[in-house]
Amino acid sequence: MSLIERDQNTIWHPYTQHKTAALPIAIAKGEGALLWDVNNKEFIDAIASWWVNPYGHSNKFIADAIYKQLTTLEHVLFGGFTHEPAIVLAEKLMEILPKNQQKIFFSDNGSTAVEVAIKVALQYFYNKGEKRTTIIALENGFHGDTFAAMAASGISFYTQAFQGMFIDVVRIPVPVKGQEQVSFDALAEIIKKHNCAGFIFEPLVQGAAGMVMYEPESLDRLIQICRENKVLTIADEVMTGFGKTGKTFACDYIYEVPDMMCLSKALTGGTIPMAITTFTQDIFEAFYDEDINKALFHGHTFTANPTGCAAALASLTLLNAPEMQDNVARVNKRHLEFQKHIESHPKVATTRVLGVIFALEIVTESSASYYGTLRNKLYNFFIENGIVLRPVGNIVYILPPYIITDEQLQKVYEVVEKALEIA
Numbered sequence: 061m062s063l064i065e066r067d068q069n070t071i072w073h074p075y076t077q078h079k080t081a082a083l084p085i086a087i088a089k090g091e092g093a094l095l096w097d098v099n100n101k102e103f104i105d106a107i108a109s110w111w112v113n114p115y116g117h118s119n120k121f122i123a124d125a126i127y128k129q130l131t132t133l134e135h136v137l138f139g140g141f142t143h144e145p146a147i148v149l150a151e152k153l154m155e156i157l158p159k160n161q162q163k164i165f166f167s168d169n170g171s172t173a174v175e176v177a178i179k180v181a182l183q184y185f186y187n188k189g190e191k192r193t194t195i196i197a198l199e200n201g202f203h204g205d206t207f208a209a210m211a212a213s214g215i216s217f218y219t220q221a222f223q224g225m226f227i228d229v230v231r232i233p234v235p236v237k238g239q240e241q242v243s244f245d246a247l248a249e250i251i252k253k254h255n256c257a258g259f260i261f262e263p264l265v266q267g268a269a270g271m272v273m274y275e276p277e278s279l280d281r282l283i284q285i286c287r288e289n290k291v292l293t294i295a296d297e298v299m300t301g302f303g304k305t306g307k308t309f310a311c312d313y314i315y316e317v318p319d320m321m322c323l324s325k326a327l328t329g330g331t332i333p334m335a336i337t338t339f340t341q342d343i344f345e346a347f348y349d350e351d352i353n354k355a356l357f358h359g360h361t362f363t364a365n366p367t368g369c370a371a372a373l374a375s376l377t378l379l380n381a382p383e384m385q386d387n388v389a390r391v392n393k394r395h396l397e398f399q400k401h402i403e404s405h406p407k408v409a410t411t412r413v414l415g416v417i418f419a420l421e422i423v424t425e426s427s428a429s430y431y432g433t434l435r436n437k438l439y440n441f442f443i444e445n446g447i448v449l450r451p452v453g454n455i456v457y458i459l460p461p462y463i464i465t466d467e468q469l470q471k472v473y474e475v476v477e478k479a480l481e482i483a
């Protein structure tokens with residue numbers, strides 16, 4: 061039996077309708093920005109395997125750190141115990157996070173990082189004896205697939221089967237160009253009408269919505285409105301964190317600071333599942349009490365797994381190296397050149413670039429659905445041409461590992477340009 065037949069016999073894949081989906085591609089090896097399948101066909105991983113892998117596949121530096129940790133202390137429970145990798149990682153993160161972020165809570169993935177943030181926002185007011193139970197979110201946001209994260213997400217594709225079973229979430233329009241005031245007004249109105257505990261948002265770039273972007277000034281205004289009304293703000297930097305936007309965090313572009321931040325994806329350079337939610341001292345203190353009921357009763361078995369912490373520490377070393385910062389700047393420069401080249405193409409509706417993120421919207425007669433025929437046609441064309449790209453409806457985006465070479469990037473651009481002819 062082939063690998064693929066064995067896969068189909070036993071495995072249920074994410075976001076997949078198995079009856080109609082194409083068979084998966086079995087990948088055997090990765091190095092740098094490249095992947096090879098079991099037949100040795102080469103692919104350029106132009107989306108860093110769902111945005112987790114900035115430093116390249118099978119990175120030796122991270123692998124060495126993992127090996128060393130695995131053979132020293134692979135795991136220990138984090139309730140009642142602690143360890144140096146977690147402490148050093150928390151200290152290192154504190155150096156690069158906004159100054160108001162003072163406490164670090166560990167979990168396993170982006171959804172749990174969000175789940176923790178939302179629970180903390182709700183319990184913060186519960187502990188203070190205030191009834192605030194509504195969470196505000198941006199339209200078309202994506203925050204993960206567990207229940208509270210899903211409730212906050214606005215892409216109906218992912219959530220329609222569960223409508224009516226969620227915590228209270230009210231959505232405001234994204235403050236894209238021309239919609240800023242509508243968005244500010246909607247936020248103020250909702251805060252007036254509901255008992256709002258928190259506002260969760262993807263700062264500056266909505267990844268799963270198709271790299272939808274908005275300006276730092278708008279985010280500053282939204283956070284100000286929340287602060288004036290004592291609504292806690294949650295920056296979901298699961299996608300944008302660790303250099304994607306050209307700065308370490310998207311929140312580094314704004315003057316205001318969020319009350320909480322969610323981190324995952326690139327945290328461990330795409331090696332070990334790990335996530336972090338960070339908090340202000342004020343939030344921590346709302347749980348700090350003689351009364352055990354005021355504690356945060358949340359935890360996961362693999363919380364602060366030492367091997368994950370070692371991988372994250374090695375990843376931070378790579379991120380902060382001048383060569384890596386040069387790579388981020390280089391990819392951004394190439395994107396801007398490609399944008400200039402492609403933006404007047406008759407099939408291109410709009411383009412946008414921030415940091416290593418490039419997106420273009422293809423002109424379509426009607427709005428293309430998330431997993432519609434155009435999307436599938438484009439996806440298959442990219443795969444045939446050895447490029448891993450996953451368009452969202454009519455939006456094609458590139459978010460490569462920072463270490464992608466100019467030649468590899470050039471090939472990605474050429475295939476994207478060719479794809480416009482079949483669109």
Ligand SMILES: *Cc1c(COP(=O)(O)O)cnc(C)c1O
Binds near residue numbers: 174262267
């Ligand atoms: C991917 C993503 C999540 C969910 O992370 P998982 O690790 O897939 O659970 C949450 N928020 C944002 C912004 C994301 O991009």
